[in-house]
């Protein structure tokens with residue numbers, strides 16, 4: 001983790017799926033996006049598992065359709081807007097992630113998509129908070145959390161965009177911390193939304209956090225060729241999203 005000073009190659013290195021090899025000059029002249037041109041075959045090369053990106057590619061249309069449905073069913077203007085923000089953040093997350101992970105991009109495009117992919121994590125966190133906050137929290141807490149979480153998201157996006165080679169141990173806890181801020185609001189979520197909503201919020205949060213942990217420690221890594229730790233991480237984000245979606249749908253149904 002965070003083994004190298006940031007240089008050009010660090011754009012890619014954080015997503016390397018192969019367990020850290022003695023780093024020769026792996027930071028590899030981002031000349032080849034295929035990353036296998038270095039002497040010694042595997043040394044420092046990134047193997048992109050075959051299933052990389054497919055989960056999010058499949059999730060994109062599902063998130064789009066279910067999000068539009070949710071937005072259409074929302075009863076008030078405020079909840080409709082909140083659901084639209086949530087849907088947009090989900091579509092950006094899964095859509096850009098699918099593009100970034102599936103495509104074989106040139107290094108500059110790859111670098112841009114990577115920044116967007118990471119920035120979108122802040123957006124989905126704030127986007128998920130938005131309907132829950134607007135629909136469940138009383139005046140006062142609502143504004144506080146909404147402003148706080150969007151401000152944190154903007155700061156996070158600036159941080160990830162300006163320092164793209166930041167070590168994983170530094171930025172992964174930022175995501176997790178933003179998500180865990182919800183802990184302070186759980187009693188209010190329970191009070192206004194009920195047990196089922198609370199369970200969905202907690203289960204979703206735990207799944208995302210587990211995903212963050214897998215991403216942070218790069219384990220388990222079941223099959224580096226087909227389904228590596230990054231795919232485990234994607235699966236957990238997907239499961240976390242579904243849990244939160246169900247919770248938000250329940251809340252929306254309570255307010256129609």
Ligand SMILES: [Zn+2]
Nearest residue numbers: 097101230234
């Ligand atoms: Zn990813």
